[in-house]
Amino acid sequence: MSPGRLEAVSHVLRGLAAGHDDPPAVSTTTDLDTALRGADFVFSAIRVGGLAGRTADERVALELGLVGQETTGAGGVAYGLRTVPVAVRVAERVATLAPDAWVINFTNPAGMVTEAMRRVLGDRVIGICDSPLGLVRRAAAALGLDPARVSPGYVGLNHLGWLRGLTFEGRDVLPRLLADDDLLGRVEEARLFGPDWVRALGAMPNEYLYYYYFTREAVAAGSGRTRGSRCWSSRTASTPPRSPARPRRPPRGRGRAGSGTARTWPRPATPRAPANARPPTWRRAGTRASRWPSWPPSPAASPPP
Template sequence: MKLTILGGGGFRVPLVYGALLGDRAEGRVTQVVLHDLDAGRLNAVTRVLAEQAAEVPDAPEVSATTDLDEALRGADFVFSAIRVGGLEGRANDERVALAQGVLGQETVGAGGIAYGLRTVPVAVDIAQRVARLAPDAWVINFTNPAGLVTEAMSRHLGNRVIGICDSPVGLGRRIARVLGVKNTAEAWIDYVGLNHLGWVRGLRVAGRDELPRLLADPGLLGSFEEGKLFGPDWLQSLGAIPNEYLHYYYFNREAVRAYQEAHQTRGAFLRDQQARFYEEMRDPSAAALLAWDRTRAEREATYMAENRETAGAGERDADDLSGGYEKVALALMRAIARDERTTLILNVRNEHTLSILDNDAVIEVPCLVDANGAHPVAVDPLPDHATGLVCSVKAVEREVLAAAESGSRATAVKAFALHPLVDSVNVARRLIDGYTQVHPGLTYLA
């Protein structure tokens, strides 16, 4: 089975390959093709993968190419993990937004809109190429903003594109752990929303919802990441456990101030950190896997550091430093390729799941997965406060898609202005001015 990874020179690709190395079942991936625009990054990642596979018999064969069509032909699965504009683009997203006093995070608020505006046209081109060159392939989208990009690609690939994120998985794992549920596979996680905008409303084990026990115990609530971020009182008021990214909404002023006062934004940190890694890989004698492991450990430990500092949450727990999205991807591939039916929280088209949104809107919910793809499970309606946020952010996503399709600068301004974390037409206009100055990928807006 052939797997093509777009953005194959990306830093997190070895996580995916590591998961593939542990899969010994019949029908596993035997060929991995890495595609990237940067041959140097491809070479660096290929070296890491070679060291990972050194002691593994029959490891999937790895090849690399800068030719997109070549990479796609004959693929059974395509992982889209591109970053249009690179980490320099992410750093610019943050800088321009913070200069206007709004959030520049890569998936939330102004930064997420800017990233979406330059990514959607590229993602649409990829979707069209997949439809032409590998019509039977399944596309698994890692590219942020994951829900928005998945929806853009679904307009050309239908249900054959599925978005994944490790954030809901990590949240469910932490809740299960604090409740003493040792096997999370036995738990049903009632999670619903959009990517990076969802809530756990229940965790059922053997038919019993264990979440009320957690919400009733301030000590337990304050013992894990989300409890430390949001505070037990707020979680009890919500009656649910929000995705960690909702910290940017519920504590927006504090988050913006923390990012403005930080020595370096997250994007700038990752840009500089990964530049050192790729520079180190120019030395053919460097230990590639060791350098990658060291860089990854630092990356994971500093994740959402500003938010945790604002909340006084302290360091991340050791159990939360192991990643997870690669495990979701492998489970998804297995379910589709081998009809190993499973339940995963995924980004898929709404169909009739949430009545507040139309059928084509991509949402993030538990799905039953089999050889025919991912099928969203019916969920209870959202409470009013969550409904308002979901509808507002989905409306912004639709304006981003419209702007990307039409090239309309006015529509792009509308997308910024309507976002609840921007809420100013004048700020939206200044954001567009700032972003078009630093991003060549936004020159299509007129």
């Protein structure tokens, strides 16, 4: 338990409560049982191992030439192996002290953790993620529409999903977005994958699918400082020690420079996809994920954090 993070979260909650006539009382504790006893809802957002653990997960995977990210690839599996036992223990305490409570899981890897907790608590565990909603809002805003007035057709779950339709006043307006390069340039996911790529899919993929569609580029982009190390060093004003796996490859891409800055990606001179091209999802059986065809166009932005 981090007292500093506990105080930061309580400060945010008190700020959210300010200005309301009858806000809920905010209290803090470092004892799990005290926090759970008699609860109706449990919001679970934990980071087992802290940012140092995340940094290790990302770096070890990247130094082996694999995707190093906290929810995806080898890095995500490592984070899940560390987190799932703790999440299960939390679920067991909820079952004992607040058996009627609903658990809302926001801990990554959300799919693994939610499934593990459901084995203890059944259907009273809900896994959530803000990335699908963010995608819908960005797509609606690009079209000049109020996100509250559109109805999305989102296929998949959390990070593994695609926006396949966006209905406004009874009409699907997503095809208009996909057909217009200028409009697509206003959507972060379209800049990440490239307009020809999203048109070939006929849908807007969640940003985390970048790690599957562009595995090679994602590994290259992460060969410098990882997202975890940037967050960790910003908190400690020092860089965590590197794992002794093998020497770092020279970085081949440039990711996000820091919180709040624009994402950039140097676009190699790769041919644009032909009009009748298909994404490599349909590549020949038996090919490895890292062996991509000569297309698609290289992404114009860095991978999601």
